[in-house]
Amino acid sequence: MEQQGRGLVCPRCSSKDVININLSLEHGDRVAFYSCHRCDKRWWHKDGAPVDLPEVLQMARRDKGGAGDIQN
Numbered sequence: 382m383e384q385q386g387r388g389l390v391c392p393r394c395s396s397k398d399v400i401n402i403n404l405s406l407e408h409g410d411r412v413a414f415y416s417c418h419r420c421d422k423r424w425w426h427k428d429g430a431p432v433d434l435p436e437v438l439q440m441a442r443r444d445k446g447g448a449g450d451i452q453n
């Protein structure tokens with residue numbers, strides 16, 4: 382139950398109940414996944430910049446050959 386205390390705030394509902402998961406793709410791309418517990422919004426950053434989910438899925442698909450089952 383460890384909270385990430387780095388000032389993460391949900392852009393939709395302004396809740397601070399946001400989790401952050403960092404992922405490394407096989408090509409060395411590093412993406413961060415964020416999920417809001419309150420409103421279930423999910424979003425992604427790559428190299429510290431926001432990215433659209435389809436772009437992340439495209440990278441994942443390129444790297445892993447078909448991991449693209451996440452819906453926004």
Ligand SMILES: [Zn+2]
Nearest residue numbers: 391394417420
């Ligand atoms: Zn939220």
